[in-house]
Amino acid sequence: MKFSGKNVLVTGSSRGIGAEIAKVLAGYGLKVWINYRSGAAEADAVKEAIEAAGGEAAVIGFDVSDEAAFIDAIKTIIDSDGELSYLVNNAGITNDKLALRMKTEDFMSVINANLTSVFIGCREFFKAARKKKFGSVVNIASIVGETGNGGQTNYAASKGGVIAMSKSFAIEAATSGIRYNTVTPGFIATEMTEVLSDEVKKSFTDKIPMNRFGNPAEVAEATAFLLSDSASYITGETLKVNGGMNMA
Secondary structure: OOOOOOEEEEOOOOOHHHHHHHHHHHHOOOEEEEEEOOOHHHHHHHHHHHHHOOOEEEEEEOOOOOHHHHHHHHHHHHHHHOOOOEEEEOOOOOOOEOHHHOOHHHHHHHHHHHHHHHHHHHHHHHHHHOOOOOEEEEEEOOOHHHHOOOOEHHHHHHHHHHHHHHHHHHHHHHHHOEEEEEEEEOOEOOHHHHOOOHHHHHHHHOOOOOOOOEOHHHHHHHHHHHHOHHHOOOOOOEEEEOOOOOOO
16 A cells, blocks of 8 residues: 555554554554553553564654644644644543433543544644645544444444544545545454453354454554555545444
8 A cells, every 4th residue: 555645643552453553554654653641651562563663653642632732742743744644533432331320421521532532633634734735534433333332322422423523524625635534343352352251252243244353453454545545535434344243
C-alpha cells in the first residue's frame, strides 16, 4: 500500500488493537505518534518495538476527552513534523450496565470518551489538513454500534454515533481532499477476551460464520487500507471486520 503523507496519530495506541495499528502503519513507512492516557510504560514499549523493527515513532500523552489537550497535541505534532497526514481515532472505554441500572453519568462518560473525543479529533484534523487539501481519517467503531448489545446502551450509542458522524464529516470534507472512513471490529482476540472461559468463547464463536475471533493485525490492515492511497476514492464507508457476524 502507498501513503502520500508522512505521519499519523493513533489515539489509544499503547496496547491492544491501537498498538497493533501503530505497528502496522509504522511498517508501511509512516512516522507514528503513539497516544496514551495512563499507560506511559506501555506506550514506550510500543515505540521501542517500532524502532527495533526499523520504523519511526514518538509518544504523546493526553486524554482524548480533554478538548484543549487534544488541540494542543495536534499543534505539537504539526510544530514537530510540519504536518499531520493521517488520524486514527481508536481510544475508547466501556462502562457496561443494564439500561435500567445505568445512571446518566454512566451513559455520558462513555459518550464523552468514545464519541465527543472523536468529534474533536475529526474537527481539528479537518482544520489542519484542509490547508494542504490532503488527509485521511479512520475512526474505529464497533459491531455493537451496528447491532446493539444488551448491557451496552452507552457503548452502542457512542459507536453508532461514530459511524454516522464519520459519514457527515466525509460529506463536508470531500471537496477539501480529506477522507473519513470507519472500521467496525467484531470479536477480536485481545487481553480482554483472553480472560473469558472456553465456554463463553465458544458461545461467541458459534455466532461467527468464520468460527473464530479476529486478531488485532486484521483490524490494523483494514485500517491501513482505508488510510492509504489504495482507498483514494473511498470515503464515508464502514468496513466491517467481523468474520461475517454482521453482513447487513
